[in-house]
Amino acid sequence: MASSPSFLDPVLLGALVLSAGITLVAAYRVIVGPTTPDRVVGLDVIGTNVVAIAALYSMRAAHGLFADVALVLAIIGFISTITVARYVTEGDIIE
Amino acid sequence: MAVLTTALVRTLDPVVLVSEGGGAPTVGPLRGAVVALLVVVGAFFLVVGTVGLVRLPTVYNRMHATSKATTLGASSILLAATAYFGPRGAGLVSLVGIVFLFVTAPTGAHMISRAAQRMGVDFEPGVTWPGGEGVDDPTAGEDADADAD
Numbered sequence: 001m002a003s004s005p006s007f008l009d010p011v012l013l014g015a016l017v018l019s020a021g022i023t024l025v026a027a028y029r030v031i032v033g034p035t036t037p038d039r040v041v042g043l044d045v046i047g048t049n050v051v052a053i054a055a056l057y058s059m060r061a062a063h064g065l066f067a068d069v070a071l072v073l074a075i076i077g078f079i080s081t082i083t084v085a086r087y088v089t090e091g092d093i094i095e
Numbered sequence: 096m097a098v099l100t101t102a103l104v105r106t107l108d109p110v111v112l113v114s115e116g117g118g119a120p121t122v123g124p125l126r127g128a129v130v131a132l133l134v135v136v137g138a139f140f141l142v143v144g145t146v147g148l149v150r151l152p153t154v155y156n157r158m159h160a161t162s163k164a165t166t167l168g169a170s171s172i173l174l175a176a177t178a179y180f181g182p183r184g185a186g187l188v189s190l191v192g193i194v195f196l197f198v199t200a201p202t203g204a205h206m207i208s209r210a211a212q213r214m215g216v217d218f219e220p221g222v223t224w225p226g227g228e229g230v231d232d233p234t235a236g237e238d239a240d241a242d243a244d
Contacts, residue, residue: 011135037154037211041148041154041204044204045144048169058180059176064186065185066185067189068185070173070188071195081207089213
């Protein structure tokens with residue numbers, strides 16, 4: 001069974017709550033805009049924050065599977081950012 | 096007998112050995128302190144990035160804040176996961192995630208900023224391209240190329 005020092009769990013829980021609140025604040029930029037690149041930047045930040053949240057949860061749950069979740073979320077966030085940037089410039093994703 | 100077989104498989108099969116690294120580790124006080132420090136630093140940088148995203152005036156400024164600070168924050172938390180899980184299994188996956196973030200975050204920010212410039216999103220008032228009066232929009236030539244395609 002996993003054992004960890006008693007101060008670790010409050011730190012992880014606090015960081016999780018802080019990251020979740022910050023992700024909600026980043027949603028303000030996605031909703032308000034004012035331009036499309038603003039929204040893309042906001043979604044990119046939300047994606048990176050969710051990567052951090054997945055890593056934090058993997059430590060808090062002592063479950064290494066969530067580290068894979070973080071990696072896959074990073075990949076999907078990158079692909080979506082590139083896709084939207086290409087759609088905005090070219091007007092088309094796959095030619 | 097079944098327990099003995101699983102024990103034998105675990106000692107022989109490297110894949111199982113690697114996946115064992117993702118299980119619940121035993122964290123001592125020193126490793127716990129390192130993990131807590133990295134998590135606190137990472138959360139701080141995430142806060143800095145998000146404050147920059149909300150407070151700064153234009154897309155380019157916001158990108159400047161988020162692409163660096165948020166990458167550092169997430170990388171620090173992933174490094175904490177590496178310290179927590181050890182060098183195998185989930186810890187190795189976290190290290191790969193750090194490398195991936197450091198490669199992709201600047202690329203994505205560059206793509207978005209180029210898209211914003213193509214869309215004609217203005218700079219902060221008083222900001223021009225570097226190089227003085229004679230230098231115009233450096234993407235104008237690229238636009239001509241794109242039209243030729």
